[in-house]
Amino acid sequence: MKRSSSTDRVLPVTSVDSGHVEEIAPGIYCYTIQIVNAYFINNLEHPTQWILVDAGMPASGDKILEKAEELFGAEHQLQEIILTHGHFDHIGGIIDILEKHQVPVYVHPLEMPFLRGEQDYPTPDSTVEGGAVAKMSVVFPVEAIDISECLRPLPQDKSVPLMPGWRWIHTPGHSPGHVSLFREEDRLLLAGDAFVTLKQDSLYKVLTQKQELHGPPVYLTTDWEASQESVRTLAELRPKIAGTGHGKPMSGTDLPHELARLASNFAELAVPDHGKFVQE
Numbered sequence: 210m211k212r213s214s215s216t217d218r219v220l221p222v223t224s225v226d227s228g229h230v231e232e233i234a235p236g237i238y239c240y241t242i243q244i245v246n247a248y249f250i251n252n253l254e255h256p257t258q259w260i261l262v263d264a265g266m267p268a269s270g271d272k273i274l275e276k277a278e279e280l281f282g283a284e285h286q287l288q289e290i291i292l293t294h295g296h297f298d299h300i301g302g303i304i305d306i307l308e309k310h311q312v313p314v315y316v317h318p319l320e321m322p323f324l325r326g327e328q329d330y331p332t333p334d335s336t337v338e339g340g341a342v343a344k345m346s347v348v349f350p351v352e353a354i355d356i357s358e359c360l361r362p363l364p365q366d367k368s369v370p371l372m373p374g375w376r377w378i379h380t381p382g383h384s385p386g387h388v389s390l391f392r393e394e395d396r397l398l399l400a401g402d403a404f405v406t407l408k409q410d411s412l413y414k415v416l417t418q419k420q421e422l423h424g425p426p427v428y429l430t431t432d433w434e435a436s437q438e439s440v441r442t443l444a445e446l447r448p449k450i451a452g453t454g455h456g457k458p459m460s461g462t463d464l465p466h467e468l469a470r471l472a473s474n475f476a477e478l479a480v481p482d483h484g485k486f487v488q489e
């Protein structure tokens with residue numbers, strides 16, 4: 210495994226919710242690490258078994274495992290990791306975790322080059338309008354890590370290994386192989402950064418985690434057309450609960466409505482007016 214500053218350097222940014230855990234459905238926990246959420250999926254029939262969706266900010270692996278111990282006991286067994294995408298704030302703890310628990314890591318094939326040390330993400334667009342976090346994004350690491358030994362493609366039939374009732378949906382735009390996870394039964398959506406519930410680009414809102422529905426974080430989103438299409442796809446699912454990569458999980462009758470509104474007014478509500486990934 211090859212580390213990079215994507216996983217090693219603690220970044221000086223955090224929110225009031227950092228360290229907070231919220232159970233968003235039975236056995237499904239949202240854990241906020243600084244400014245990003247990781248999700249823990251507990252197997253209710255075997256309460257020591259759990260699955261991790263996304264792996265937090267750089268240097269957060271131990272915190273994630275400590276939290277798992279608190280929730281599922283000292284005998285907890287991590288079974289696999291699923292990544293919505295490979296940005297630094299979703300893989301930050303992964304190498305430390307894999308060194309202790311050799312489990313498969315499932316991702317979309319298009320995200321694999323960034324996780325096999327083959328390709329770096331484009332440097333964040335720190336010139337994009339959107340305030341302090343966008344400006345700070347120059348320090349965000351983009352170097353590829355290499356976890357090839359553990360990396361596996363998500364199954365082509367859209368099922369999610371060890372997660373019966375769930376399917377994965379390709380939701381590109383924010384990154385090429387971005388996926389979201391959906392469970393029909395309770396219309397629970399884990400959306401990664403396809404859309405978020407706070408304006409990630411405003412430092413004030415990141416620190417206070419004020420809840421609103423927004424497009425993907427602008428400084429790292431490279432394909433806005435694909436991103437709009439992805440939000441449209443997710444809106445059509447009419448989710449009842451959405452856990453996103455940033456911001457508090459959201460539920461209620463407003464959610465499908467707000468998501469549809471975001472999809473149809475995407476240019477106005479989500480796409481920045483200018484920036485290196487925006488066609489003007």
Ligand SMILES: [Zn+2]
Nearest residue numbers: 296383402429
């Ligand atoms: Zn991202």
Ligand SMILES: [Zn+2]
Nearest residue numbers: 296298402454
């Ligand atoms: Zn993110």
